[in-house]
Amino acid sequence: MTDFSTQMLALAPLLILCATVVGVMLSIAVHRHHFTAATMTVVGLNAALLSLLGVLQVTPIQVTPLFIIDDYSLLFGAIVLVASLACTTLAHAYLDTLPDRREEFYILLLCSAGGALALIASRHFASLFIGLELLSVPLYGMVAYAYRDRISLEAGLKYMVLSGAASAFLLFGMALLYAASGSLEYAGLVDTLAGDAASPWLLVGVGMMVVALAFKLSLVPFHIWTPDVYEGAPGPVSAFLATVSKVAVFALLLRFFTLAPPAANGWLLTLMGVIAMASMLVGNLLALRQRNVKRLLGYSSIAHLGYLMTAIVAGGSFGIETVGIYLATYVATTLGAFGVVTLVSSPYSGTDAGALHHYRGLFWRRPYLATVFTIMMLSLAGIPMTAGFLGKFYVIAIAVQSGLWWLVGGIVLGSAIGLYYYLRMMVILFLDEPGESRRDAVSGWGQQSGGIMVLLLALAVIFFGIYPQPLISLVCAAGMAGG
Amino acid sequence: MILCWLLFVPFIGGLLCWQLESRHAPAQAPRWIALLTMLLVVGLALWLWLTGDYSLAGGAVGDAPNWAHQIRLPWIDRFGISFHLALDGLSLIMIMLTGFLGVLAVVCSWREITNRIGFFHLNLLWIIGGVVGVFLAVDLFLFFFFWEMMLVPMYFLIALWGHSGSKGNTRIGAAIKFFIYTQASGLLMLVSILGLVFAHYSQTGTFTFDYMVLRETPLTGTIAYVLMLGFFIAFAVKLPVVPLHGWLPDAHAQAPTAGSVDLAGILLKTAAYGMLRFAIPLFPEASAQFAPVAMALGLIGIYYGALLAFSQTDVKRLIACSSISHMGFVLIGIYSGTLLALQGVIVQMVAHAFSAAGLFIISGQIYERIHTRDMRQMGGLFGRMGALPGFALVFVMASLGMPGTGNFIGEFLILFGAFDTVPWVVVAASGGLVMAAIYSLVLMHRVYWGTPKSEASLGGLDPREYSMMLLLLVLTLWLGLFPNTVLDISHTAMTEVTDWFAVAPLPSR
Numbered sequence: 001m002t003d004f005s006t007q008m009l010a011l012a013p014l015l016i017l018c019a020t021v022v023g024v025m026l027s028i029a030v031h032r033h034h035f036t037a038a039t040m041t042v043v044g045l046n047a048a049l050l051s052l053l054g055v056l057q058v059t060p061i062q063v064t065p066l067f068i069i070d071d072y073s074l075l076f077g078a079i080v081l082v083a084s085l086a087c088t089t090l091a092h093a094y095l096d097t098l099p100d101r102r103e104e105f106y107i108l109l110l111c112s113a114g115g116a117l118a119l120i121a122s123r124h125f126a127s128l129f130i131g132l133e134l135l136s137v138p139l140y141g142m143v144a145y146a147y148r149d150r151i152s153l154e155a156g157l158k159y160m161v162l163s164g165a166a167s168a169f170l171l172f173g174m175a176l177l178y179a180a181s182g183s184l185e186y187a188g189l190v191d192t193l194a195g196d197a198a199s200p201w202l203l204v205g206v207g208m209m210v211v212a213l214a215f216k217l218s219l220v221p222f223h224i225w226t227p228d229v230y231e232g233a234p235g236p237v238s239a240f241l242a243t244v245s246k247v248a249v250f251a252l253l254l255r256f257f258t259l260a261p262p263a264a265n266g267w268l269l270t271l272m273g274v275i276a277m278a279s280m281l282v283g284n285l286l287a288l289r290q291r292n293v294k295r296l297l298g299y300s301s302i303a304h305l306g307y308l309m310t311a312i313v314a315g316g317s318f319g320i321e322t323v324g325i326y327l328a329t330y331v332a333t334t335l336g337a338f339g340v341v342t343l344v345s346s347p348y349s350g351t352d353a354g355a356l357h358h359y360r361g362l363f364w365r366r367p368y369l370a371t372v373f374t375i376m377m378l379s380l381a382g383i384p385m386t387a388g389f390l391g392k393f394y395v396i397a398i399a400v401q402s403g404l405w406w407l408v409g410g411i412v413l414g415s416a417i418g419l420y421y422y423l424r425m426m427v428i429l430f431l432d433e434p435g436e437s438r439r440d441a442v443s444g445w446g447q448q449s450g451g452i453m454v455l456l457l458a459l460a461v462i463f464f465g466i467y468p469q470p471l472i473s474l475v476c477a478a479g480m481a482g483g
Numbered sequence: 484m485i486l487c488w489l490l491f492v493p494f495i496g497g498l499l500c501w502q503l504e505s506r507h508a509p510a511q512a513p514r515w516i517a518l519l520t521m522l523l524v525v526g527l528a529l530w531l532w533l534t535g536d537y538s539l540a541g542g543a544v545g546d547a548p549n550w551a552h553q554i555r556l557p558w559i560d561r562f563g564i565s566f567h568l569a570l571d572g573l574s575l576i577m578i579m580l581t582g583f584l585g586v587l588a589v590v591c592s593w594r595e596i597t598n599r600i601g602f603f604h605l606n607l608l609w610i611i612g613g614v615v616g617v618f619l620a621v622d623l624f625l626f627f628f629f630w631e632m633m634l635v636p637m638y639f640l641i642a643l644w645g646h647s648g649s650k651g652n653t654r655i656g657a658a659i660k661f662f663i664y665t666q667a668s669g670l671l672m673l674v675s676i677l678g679l680v681f682a683h684y685s686q687t688g689t690f691t692f693d694y695m696v697l698r699e700t701p702l703t704g705t706i707a708y709v710l711m712l713g714f715f716i717a718f719a720v721k722l723p724v725v726p727l728h729g730w731l732p733d734a735h736a737q738a739p740t741a742g743s744v745d746l747a748g749i750l751l752k753t754a755a756y757g758m759l760r761f762a763i764p765l766f767p768e769a770s771a772q773f774a775p776v777a778m779a780l781g782l783i784g785i786y787y788g789a790l791l792a793f794s795q796t797d798v799k800r801l802i803a804c805s806s807i808s809h810m811g812f813v814l815i816g817i818y819s820g821t822l823l824a825l826q827g828v829i830v831q832m833v834a835h836a837f838s839a840a841g842l843f844i845i846s847g848q849i850y851e852r853i854h855t856r857d858m859r860q861m862g863g864l865f866g867r868m869g870a871l872p873g874f875a876l877v878f879v880m881a882s883l884g885m886p887g888t889g890n891f892i893g894e895f896l897i898l899f900g901a902f903d904t905v906p907w908v909v910v911a912a913s914g915g916l917v918m919a920a921i922y923s924l925v926l927m928h929r930v931y932w933g934t935p936k937s938e939a940s941l942g943g944l945d946p947r948e949y950s951m952m953l954l955l956l957v958l959t960l961w962l963g964l965f966p967n968t969v970l971d972i973s974h975t976a977m978t979e980v981t982d983w984f985a986v987a988p989l990p991s992r
Contacts, residue, residue, distance in 0.1 A: 364599075367505060383635060383666075384628040393673070400677040408674055416667035423659050427642045472561045 010061045010069040012051040013077055014121075017114040020044025021107055028103045037103040038092040041110060042085065048117075049081045060481035065185065066127035070481035073121040075324055075474070076251040079331055080120065083243040084113040086335045086457070089449040090342045091236035097347035098146065105145055108138035109240065116248035123259070125174045125184040128252065132170065132216070135245055136163050142240065143233040149351055155232025162225045166215035173208030176201050186259040202262040209256070210272070216249040219309065220278040223302045227290075230298035235342030235352050238294055242301050242338060243331045250308065254323050257312050258480060264315075273313045273407060279306025280414035287421045292354040293341055296421060297334070300380055303418060304330055307395045307411055314402035317479070322394040324475035329379070329387035329464065332457050337376040339454040340369060343441045346450070356425070361432040362440075369441055369451075370429045372458040379461050381422040382415060386465040486554050486568040489527050489578065490615050493585070496520030497608030504601020517589045517604040524611065525582035532579065537572035537972045550621075551575070559624070562680070563691035567622040573976035576829060576969060577618045577756055580836055583958075584748040585611040588741035590951055591844045595740055595851065596644055603644055606636035610745055617753045623676045624692040626761070630717075630753070631669050637742065637750065638662045645737040646856075657733035664730040668720040675713025679765065682706065698764050704772075711766035711773060718762060721754035722810045724777075725784045732791070735803035736856075740847030743799060747806050747839040752832050755810070758817050759825070759980055767983040770818070777818040778908050782915075784811030789918035793925060798846040798856045801926055802839060805882060808915060809835045809890075812897050815912055819901035820984035825977040826970050827896025833969055834881065834889030834962050841878035841955040845871060848948055849930075852941040858926075863935025869943020872931045874952040881959050883923040884916055889962030 008015070024040050027033075052074050060070035088109060095102040115134025122128045140163070144156025174184070180201035181189045189202065211222065218226040230238045257263040283302030290296040308330075311322040344359070345352040353359075363370035379388030392415065399408045445451040464471045497520075500513035535551045553569035570578075588607055596603050613633025620626040638658045645654030676692070683700045684690055691697065702710070720727045735743050763770045788807030795801040809831070816828035848871060849864070850856055865872040881888035884895075894916065902909045944952065962969065 378635065381666075384631045389631075396670070396673055397677050397681075400674060401681050412667060412670045412674065415670055416663055419663050419666055420659055423638065423642075423662055424655070427639075427655055427658070430639070430643050467558070469559050469561065472559065476561065 007063045013048040014117045016048040021110045034102045037106045041106040045085045066124045067121040068123040071478040072480040075478035076120045080116045087236045087240040089453045093346045093450045108141045112138040119248045120251045142237045146234050151232040155229045159229045166212040170212035173205045176205035217305050220282040227295040227298040231294045239338035242334045276309030277410045280410045284414045284417040294354045310399050314398045322398045325394045326391040329391040333379040336457040340373040362429045375458050377422045377426040387461040390468045493608040493612035497605040500604035501601045513601040513604045521585040528579040564624040568619040569621045571976045572972040574618045588744045592741040606639045609636040621694040640742040641738045644739040654737040657737040661730045661734040668717040671713045672717035675710040678710045707769040711769040714762040718754040718757045724780045732800045732803045736800045743843040744840045748836040764983045774818040781811040781814035785915035792922040802842045816897035821900045822981045823900030829973045831893025834893050837959045838878050838881040845875050858929040861930045862933040865931040879923045883919045887963045892966045
């Protein structure tokens with residue numbers, strides 16, 4: 001048994017985030033100042049990110065029965081923290097003109113990021129539930145943050161109601177699992193059932209949990225909320241929703257499926273495969289008719305999570321590697337895409353610039369911003385020279401390796417359909433037809449923190465698209481600890 | 484090292500063109516930079532030709548191949564992927580062709596493209612760069628990388644500088660169609676590549692994407708056949724082979740002249756190159772099994788392409804459809820597997836690139852003068868456009884395979900070479916020559932002869948146009964009269980392909 005201070009060190013990132021939440025709250029009580037709150041948030045997130053290096057010395061370590069801090073959780077924790085950081089920089093420029101209280105946004109964001117960290121490291125149903133709710137509840141507030149705008153409020157309510165329903169499923173599933181196995185730890189789920197791993201109650205329990213998590217991941221058929229919420233939420237929140245919450249929940253799902261014995265059931269894996277296939281196809285097909293960039297990105301995220309589910313079906317250490325690579329590239333790309341949307345809509349002035357015609361001819365007005373967006377679209381479509389290709393390469397590779405030929409077919413078909421809307425979105429940036437109502441990024445966008453962040457993301461996407469070895473080495477090192 | 488230069492020069496030149504535009508340089512500057520870049524590529528390729536020896540005697544199958552130059556750098560160690568470029572006679576011919584058509588593409592858009600000149604040349608040069616990469620890569624991952632990468636600039640070229648058809652935004656439609664066809668089929672190839680790699684991995688325990696290693700992988704019948712089909716479909720879309728040709732007429736009709744020249748001249752050739760370099764040597768046995776089907780598809784292509792061409796009213800669509808027909812011969816040649824036919828394939832590809840480029844450039848020039856590509860509104864152009872109809876006549880004759888032109892040599896060698904193994908296919912294919920004569924003459928008749936719509940002169944060729952045409956004409960005739968220039972370079976590489984076919988035990992399993 002390791003001593004107390006080592007355990008505290010292992011939890012350092014989470015503790016730092018919580019301390020930052022308290023700090024920001026106190027600073028608001030003393031003096032309400034937007035820039036101070038944002039700066040404290042950025043400092044806190046960076047400190048948490050740096051503390052990961054320290055934690056690396058003590059991994060893998062189990063902290064109480066609730067958490068396991070291993071290289072796997074550090075990798076996804078790092079992705080979550082970087083994505084939160086990016087969202088903070090975007091939010092600062094966006095919220096500057098919000099005619100309301102701006103500072104509390106950062107408290108919500110930090111809470112949510114903390115929930116994500118807890119979720120990633122959880123090995124027990126209690127920490128799973130607390131982490132998931134800590135991740136989701138602040139998100140209701142964030143989605144509805146621009147509540148004077150009707151669609152933002154509507155999106156927030158919609159997300160809250162459906163999220164609540166999903167939580168109910170989750171709890172019910174956990175209760176069934178506990179009743180059947182007498183354990184709340186993932187790894188202990190079969191202990192009491194003498195050899196009968198395929199007990200129907202276990203399967204139903206896992207199935208209900210999958211429903212709840214699939215809701216958070218917006219997999220078909222639990223995807224209905226996604227486009228509305230993505231469209232209604234303020235730009236930075238959509239980015240947060242599409243990256244942090246997806247990464248955390250997916251990391252949890254993978255850990256659960258790797259550790260929990262009932263998950264190895266063939267029937268359940270087939271179900272996951274069907275969900276994956278449906279997400280790929282439905283997500284891409286529904287995106288075809290969209291006229292709004294944020295809705296389009298919402299549908300595209302459904303499809304991408306569908307591709308990624310292949311890795312869960314296939315499993316194994318290659319599966320973990322695939323998920324790591326895919327999520328890293330997907331997060332960079334999605335952040336970049338939403339970043340551009342946010343920059344075009346910043347500073348806040350009513351509903352975000354989502355309609356396709358807002359982007360018409362952007363290349364000739366803001367060449368670098370449009371180049372960034374083009375790169376992100378190509379990356380989402382999985383074209384070589386971008387990081388998105390690496391992700392797609394991995395997913396196809398794991399599907400081929402595991403002989404999941406029907407999923408291979410789904411990926412190929414889904415990608416072909418997806419190309420249509422990515423390309424259409426991309427070419428609109430380059431068309432030039434005057435007389436349209438346009439919104440535009442402010443002229444000095446490249447010097448703002450959000451602009452710099454987006455440019456860095458574009459460089460990263462290109463760099464890892466051309467030379468992915470460092471990323472692969474990093475992800476390969478992040479193994480999951482057992483039990 | 485020279486291979487790296489060959490590859491990176493177009494990319495760097497393209498970026499330079501783009502940057503020049505946004506730095507408010509003179510409007511002509513990107514054109515000159517692009518021209519110089521392409522000349523540099525041609526220069527490098529010619530230098531490689533003059534200094535290298537491509538007639539080394541081919542060893543037995545499985546020997547280290549006779550790469551004239553190669554460079555190999557580690558790239559993604561996790562999967563044993565390396566940055567491996569290599570050059571042999573086959574690649575050299577293709578690269579010379581690419582460089583040369585690249586120059587033509589730059590020159591022929593000198594007057595046609597007037598907006599966003601820098602960005603246009605960025606795309607044009609990046610296509611060339613991607614194609615050079617395809618011709619040089621011998622790592623399958625790298626090959627796929629370039630294969631997909633070159634689609635993006637081509638997409639932009641069609642979507643942004645294309646001609647809109649009658650119904651609104653069809654250039655964007657055509658571009659998207661082109662992209663989806665080629666990308667989706669490309670993914671099938673990726674699946675096949677990965678299948679091959681994992682098959683190799685399961686036998687040896689090492690990951691590698693290297694062409695030289697993978698082609699030693701022994702595969703059993705069915706799986707080899709399926710993987711081969713993945714490659715074949717990707718190449719068949721690009722070639723194009725008939726059921727998969729839907730993108731081609733649209734893409735050609737809507738593309739700007741430079742785009743059509745690149746598409747017909749180079750992009751279609753990457754498919755034939757892919758078959759010769761990858762599909763057959765990697766899966767000799769399955770390819771031999773598949774050969775009858777491929778040749779049947781080739782036959783269908785010859786006739787169907789000719790019929791399509793005959794019924795078109797748009798000049799560029801007609802030429803595009805005639806490419807389908809010509810590529811049918813190439814497909815038959817490739818899968819007949821005899822040295823003579825394969826050599827004919829090379830000549831046919833080069834000659835078709837010249838004649839199609841010539842015809843596309845001419846239709847571009849007609850379009851600049853009378854602003855239509857509809858043949859029903861032409862007629863009687865002979866004598867009203869200076870020397871242009873004369874040149875057109877030569878290229879039309881080349882396209883129908885008149886002796887003296889390279890196309891004749893190509894078709895003759897293919898048919899003659901294939902006769903030994905598949906006489907009946909050759910007999911049937913020969914009928915296609917008659918069809919070629921019909922649609923070619925119809926083209927000539929509708930556009931240049933008949934009653935003129937008016938007597939006013941439309942302006943002759945300026946020195947730029949004249950020199951382009953003259954150069955193409957000289958090359959077409961040179962290829963027709965001295966085909967050995969090309970045949971000598973490709974001999975070794977083609978012998979190797981023949982050997983791969985020869986060792987394939989015929990269907991027994």
